[in-house]
Amino acid sequence: MKQVRTRFAPSPTGFLHIGGLRTALYAWLYAKQNDGVFVLRVEDTDQGREVEGAKQVIYSTLRATGLTYDEGPDVGGDFGPYIQSERKQIYADHAQTLIDSRAAYRCFCTKERLADERRKAEKSGRNYTYDMHCLGLSEQDIQDKLTAGETFVVRQNIPKDGDTTYSDAVFGDITVPNSDLDDNVLLKTDGMPTYNLANVVDDHLMGITHVIRGVEYLSSTPKYNHLYRAFGWTLPRYIHLPVVMKDKQRKLSKRHGDASFDDFIKKGYLKEALLNYIALLGWSPGTDQEIFTLEGLTKAFSISGLSKSPAIFDTDKLTWMNAQYIRALSEADFIATAMPYFKECGADAFDLKLITQIMQPRLETLTEIPVKLAFLSKMPEFSQQMYFHKRMKTDAQTSLPVLKEALSLLTAHEDYSMEPLKEALMGLVEKLEIKNGQLLWPLRVAITGTQVTPGGAVEAACLLGKEETLNRLKASIAKNK
């Protein structure tokens, strides 16, 4: 059997968005699963839309996520070049082949005439398709226009009678009347091909066996098939993916900045979690398993698990999954991953192992770290009302004597590691014949200036250490009048 070859063919028009990344993921998975080859091809035939640096973003994102390509612009391969703008001559040659066999024709129509025709069609409620005006040009007419230097495009010549049935692995067989198929432009005035020509030529020349792409290409697939036939080429297997939606009405788009891989990383998501989540958007393994490594996905992936309907991107679920990934990190990995955030709030000066123990089960995204740990490097101003706790029946007044007791205990106490510290404090609770919370609640407030902290008073004191704990406690007692 022929070796499976899939490709990811993005346009360098900006950052890599989530939908694109998912397409790349599926194409990669399918290739790897079948011991095939995954190719990256950059589709930059629209000179005007290219964004500076976008190619690099594509390369780096694919590398960062582990979706490495076997062939591509910056890694080479036997079927290059892998950047379409560098393949201009190839497309021109193929367009000529089509013209020679009358599967395509030159069109000299001006944009004005086309716009006019379109307007007329719309006015009369008719559906616009190109009227094939230039198909009727005689050989002489064409030569005359050519020598006169008129610019032209090359259009696909699609027979308008009969139907075309095409096949997609997820949507099944679809039949459309050929009269609905427009004679689209294959080669533009500037000599660059359109997607219509380039994708067919490249997919064939690069030996792509499975075309995996978004549904937006589904309805023009019969046109591509006519091209394959005109060239005498074998059709690839098509696998069209449902769109990823932002909500019921709107799809996740590059605009609004809500959909790029980089954005999610900046918001504190782990790339592994993101990849795992998008794998499950529009695809189901058919089992209850939800947490997958890339390797696990490679084994589990199946085309039959792909869904046909659009899927709404659910940030809540992604966040949950991110928390799962954070918790699963080893201590060393967690510290390394969280380090930039520790530094941001000065937490890197404290016991990172203990911080890891406290923070890891409490985080959903990395960006929560600085806000949760802010109290460590700086004692916040706080209100005396924070001592109030209804269930424990504490307030600033009742807390004062307890805090004084705590101060003398903590002054005498030497070992500020968790267990001994906790034991000592619990001993005080027993001695004073109060509830845990009647000591620990006010104590946390007094040494962190915060009512809500990751962990409790014991953890806080342990992290702060004896000196800082006592300083804060004395200062808080002094303020409590």
Place this chain on the structure above:
RNA sequence: GGCCCCUUGGUCAAGUGGUUAAGACACCGCCCUUUCACGGCGGUAACAGGAGUUCAACUCUCCUAGGGGUCACCA
């Protein structure tokens, strides 16, 4: 609007003629508890509507509605 496609709880989804219609997220409650989490237990919630076919329809067919895609010298 034409053409094509889709339709199970708020969301992701399993289900391929006979099920008490899974599971996960979210939400709610309880337990744990010095706060916040973690964890544990439990709960609310769905086959878009209508005709058929069939002994039997979430599963098949048709219609309606809703949603999506597409109709570029963009990909």
